[in-house]
Amino acid sequence: MTDILNALVLFMNFVGVPALAYGSQLALGALGVTLIFGVLRFAFFAHGDLMAFGTMVTILATWGLQAMGVSLGVLPTALLALPFGAAAAVLAALSADKAVFAFYRKQRAKPVVFFIASVGVMFVLNGLVRIIIGPDDQRFADGGRFLFKVGEFRDWSGLSEGLAIRTTQALTVVAALIVMVALFRFLERTKMGKAMRAYSDNEDLALLSGVDPARVVRWTWVIAAVLATLAGVLYGLDKSFKPFTYFQLLLPIFAAAILGGIGSPKGAVVGAYIVAFSEVMVTYAYRKFAMYLGPQDWAPEGLLQLLSTEYKFSVSFLILVAVLVTRPTGLFKGKVF
Amino acid sequence: MSGQDTGGPLLSGRGMIGGYGGADILHGVNIEAHAGEIVVIVGPNGAGKSTAMKALFGMMPLREGRVTLRGADITALSPQDRVKAGMGFVPQTGNVFASMSVEENLEMGGFLREDDVSETMEMVFSLFPILKEKRRQPAGELSGGQRQQVAVGRALMTRPEALMLDEPTAGVSPIVMDELFDKILDIAATGPAILMVEQNARQALNIADRGYVLAQGENRYEGTGADLMADPEVRRSFLGG
Amino acid sequence: MSAGTRIAAAPASLWRGPLLYAGMAALLIGVGVLQGWNVALSILCFGLISAIMALGVNIAWGYAGIFNVGVMGFAALGGLAAVLVAQPPVAEAWAAGGAGLGLSLLAVAVTVAIIVLVRARMARGAARGWVTAALIGAGYAAARAAFDPAVDAIEAVNPASQGYLGGLAAPIVLAWPAGGLLAALAAWGIGKTALGLRSDYLAIATLGISEIVIAVLKNEDWLSRGVKNVTGLPRPVPYEIDLQASADFVARAAALGLDPGEASGIAVKGLYALMFAVVLGVLIWLAERALNSPWGRMMRAIRDNETAAAAMGKNITRRHLETFVLGSALVGIAGAMMVTFDGQFTPASYNPLRFTFLIWVMVIVGGSGSNWGSVLGGFLIWFAWVEAEPLGLWLAGGVVALLPEGSAAADHVQAGAPHMRMIFMGVILLTAMRFAPRGLIPERTGR
Structure with missing residues (x-):
């Protein structure tokens, strides 16, 4: 019995908790992508770099606050700096829209044109981030490191395996939950939220009903940029900030959005957790886990790892291809046109 | 939203000429509707029925002609502004x-x-x-x-004071069609002018106060629903005998 | 910019293309005079390689509207071909792990065969799905059981310089077609599953594939030495050192007023440039012929109106697959050429901005659907990419001059300057899309 509990705790510690945190970060990113897709009808390829941009400004503001001696105690200072980063990301997104995408909207260009234009935006944002903060790893988490540590859990439970929850992980899940609830309330309850959904559902009819497309587009960028910054900051607090890693997050984020049904916010959240759990579970080494569940004094040969962690992208990719081949509309019937 | 009632038509399009970019589809179409009236536009495929309705609603730019609502010129208004001015539109x-x-x-x-x-x-x-x-x-x-x-x-x-319906019964069963027409009569009884394009010409003319028969982008016949139903020419050419 | 939204512009002047190419040549000559001929020839060589990649992307995009964002993966596969073709085989590694690898391959083949057989006999339904999944699991475990020890054994063989299986020790020039073949095979597999998706989905799928290819090359040391890199690849041209040791060569260089070091570099790069130019010439000739053949006309008909072409009985998916495979093969060839030129294979250096999106900038700026345009784009954008660095440094120098010498801010600006090229590229792409959506040398539409 203790063995089973130990195995469970082990699994929670190395798969459950990290995947939950990672899934929350992906969900925030995927929500942005799916909203942009729903309203503007193209895959926004610069989303990873928008995340990096917002996070970078947040980091700079964090350093500034730290230099002034401001601190949030156990919570990371970055939370206080977040509004600066979000504002910068919103500004960047709105400028990109005004300078680039508005023109093609007026022309009623095909989605692929928007898509290529977003590659241009990606280059610019990427360059800005690399110039301002550099291409290297940055760590900016401060405050309390752990909600509780492995040792504390072991003493409390009497098990030989321990469970640790880092402050950043708890923060990620709580913050993501609050933001998601707020977003869904906004979309379901407010006039603007309904207008966004209506516009995404049926653009012509929304226009007939008097929805102002310029406002819908503006709101979409604002929300997506804020979500992107939050996702990026939480990811950076949880792991670390590196511009290139953020670009690479595009793949799991899009996999999540497409799995859930692109254009569907609910789908983006569900898809994000599925992608995150698959990724962590497939790349976790189950050796010790199996030892607890197997017979006494037995140890499996090898690590029992399905794929090495370097191949985690292939998980997103396989999910993506499986969805596209079997059910292109995704779990929640997204748009395919 | 009720304006000054001058006794003229609530909604009127006169001498409408236009099309989408290339050749004209409408070659001078006149349509009007009074408050509380059900007006039906019928005609063969490609006659410009739906186009005429879209022109009235500002979804297709007119090269010539003008559209008025309660006597006020709305030719330059966008569809959204026409909604604000008191028009409603149900696309097909x-x-x-x-x-x-x-x-x-x-x-x-x-x-x-x-x-x-x-x-x-x-x-x-x-x-x-x-x-x-x-x-x-x-x-x-x-x-x-x-x-x-x-x-x-x-x-x-x-x-809306003027409600426009583009083929409301397209693709529904005959029973549902009858039900929908009943509802449309109910709506008309509450006051607005109703203008609709119909493929099911006979049934639509049955409930209509007035009807227009369009062909090749021009007005061909007009009259009360009953008159048009009774006109042998209309029956033979447009109502299938 | 793409099919459909094309604006009926006035026919481009007949002189436009040659003039632009002449301008490009003048730019390279300018570099030769100002920065040295070694630099100019190096840009020319990479420009030729980039032009082939751009041509490959343009064949898929311009002829068929296929949005391939996996260029990096195909280029890297071409690079792998250079290793597999030209490096000497490591007999010890084969002895240590060859059998195990063969066994794991056999396990995969047997698993696939069993699954095919079982699925043919079982009725559709949940049971079949579970059995298939179980078989895949068992097959994977069996393959891994043979694979893991074999890989460990191979990687233990002289790890500092070998630790992999090596190649065929064949002339490296053969790696060019081999790289094309390898990329074509991969493209065929991807195309079979992913073509037919809407364009941005396909883009994300190809992006994913290319990331996986790079991950494999980085981590499967037994195949490519991973991040330990394969250096000292054999060359199809003489080494500079040998030239400098040749009295004859030194005398000739002296007659031209060059020092032997510089002259040897110029000679080697010049030879490379010649070889690359021949390859590019052949490929562009073939591409132009194909474009103007019945096949090319059909491709464009399909691109411009898929529904009509399908109604005429054209097999669109099959044609799309053909162009995707062809285009990817070109990228593979160029990838092998690039590794040959570099003399080393470094999987960690593959970066999607440089190897995928930069190529896209070349195609869009040069002219979607236009082979000559894409090739020009390849030269011009590569030139801009290389020269953006000194330009960025120069701009940074201006800023630094205003800052206190040696201050942290000055260092920071100096360090960030090379990344200016990203912003340049983004601005170039966006400007071209906006103001010259059909590119520098637009596609001839024949209308």
Whole structure:
């Protein structure tokens, strides 16, 4: 019995908790992508770099606050700096829209044109981030490191395996939950939220009903940029900030959005957790886990790892291809046109 | 929204000429509708029926001619502004927000209104009781006839003085069609002018106060519904004998 | 910019293309005079390689509207071909792990065969799905059981310089077609599953594939030495050192007034440039012929109106697959050429901005659907990419001059300057899309 509990705790510690945190970060990113897709009808390829941009400004503001001696105690200072980063990301997104995408909207260009234009935006944002903060790893988490540590859990439970929850992980899940609830309330309850959904559902009819497309587009960028910054900051607090890693997050984020049904916010959240759990579970080494569940004094040969962690992208990719081949509309019937 | 009633038509399009970019589709079409009246536009395929309606609603730019509402020139207004001015339009396809609930569809219909829409919504629900029952269901999950009711209900939410319907009975069964026509009579009884394009010409002319027969982008015949039904020429050429 | 939204512009002047190419040549000559001929020839060589990649992307995009964002993966596969073709085989590694690898391959083949057989006999349904999944699991475990020890054994063989299977010790020039073949095979597999998706989905799928290819090359040391890199690849041209040791060569260089070091570099790069130019010439000739053949006309008909072409009985998916495979093969060839030129294979250096999106900038700026345009784009954008660095440094120098010498801010600006090229590229792409959506040398539409 203790063995089973130990195995469970082990699994929670190395798969459950990290995947939950990672899934929350992906969900925030995927929500942005799916909203942009729903309203503007193209895959926004610069989303990873928008995340990096917002996070970078947040980091700079964090350093500034730290230099002034401001601190949030156990919570990371970055939370206080977040509004600066979000504002910068919103500004960047709105400028990109005004300078680039508005023109093609007026022309009623095909989605692929928007898509290529977003590659241009990606280059610019990427360059800005690399110039301002550099291409290297940055760590900016401060405050309390752990909600509780492995040792504390072991003493409390009497098990030989321990469970640790880092402050950043708890923060990620709580913050993501609050933001998601707020977003869904906004979309379901407010006039603007309904207008966004209506516009995404049926653009012509929304226009007939008097929805102002310029406002819908503006709101979409604002929300997506804020979500992107939050996702990026939480990811950076949880792991670390590196511009290139953020670009690479595009793949799991899009996999999540497409799995859930692109254009569907609910789908983006569900898809994000599925992608995150698959990724962590497939790349976790189950050796010790199996030892607890197997017979006494037995140890499996090898690590029992399905794929090495370097191949985690292939998980997103396989999910993506499986969805596209079997059910292109995704779990929640997204748009395919 | 009631303006000065001068006794003239509520909605009128005169000498409408235009098309989409290339060749003209309308070659001088005249259509008008009075308050409380049901006006039906019939004609063979390609006659320009739907185009005439879109021109009245500002969805197709006119090269010549003018459109007036309550005597005021609205030729230059965008469709959205025409909604504000008191017109409602139900497109033939894509006329509901499929992913949104029936109630939200109606709310979107009243999007432009600043005042309380609950009274109008109750009115729509009393007109279409089935919608009240299914108010929480996504419109995309309803049957074809019910979707048409949602579409009409959505357009009614601005309390339009002129309601335009583009082939409201396309693709529904004959029973549902009769039901829809009954509802349209009910709506007309509450005051607005109703202008509709219909493929089911006989049934539509049956409930119409007046009808227009268009052919090749021009007015061919016009008269009361009964007159047109009785006209042997119209019967032979446009109503299939 | 793409099919459909094309604006009926006035026919481009007949002189436009040659003039632009002449301008490009003048730019390279300018570099030769100002920065040295070694630099100019190096840019020319990479420009030729980039031009082939751009041509490959343009064949898929311009002829068929296929949005391939996996260029990096195909280029890297071409690079792998250079290793597999030219490096000497490591007999010890084969002895240590060859059998195990063969066994794991056999396990995969047997598993696939069993699954095919079982699925043919079982009725559709949940049971079949579970059995298939179980078989895949068992097959994977069996393959891994043979694979893991074999890989460990191979990687233990002289790890500092070998630790992999090596190649065929064949002339490296053969790696060019081999790289094309390898990329074509991969493209065929991807195309079979992913073509037919809407364009941005396909883009994300190809992006994913290319990331996986790079991950494999980085981590499967037994195949490519991973991040330990394969250096000292054999060359199809003489080494500079040998030239400098040749009295004859030194004398000739002296007659031209060059020092032997510089002259040897110029000679080697010049030879490379010649070889690359021949390859590019052949490929562009073939591409132009194909474009103007019945096949090319059909491709464009399909691109411009898929529905009509399908109604005429054209097999669109098959044609799309053909162009995707062809285009990817070109990228593979160029990838192998690049590794040959570099003399080393470094999987960690593959970066999607440089190897995928930069190529896209070349195609869009040069002219979607226009082979000559894409090739020009390849030269011009590569030139801009290389020269953006000194330009960025120069700009940074201006800023630094205003800052206190040696201050942290000055260092920071100096360090960030090379990244200016990203912003340049983004601005170039966006400007071209906006103001010259059909590119520098637009596609001839024949209308």
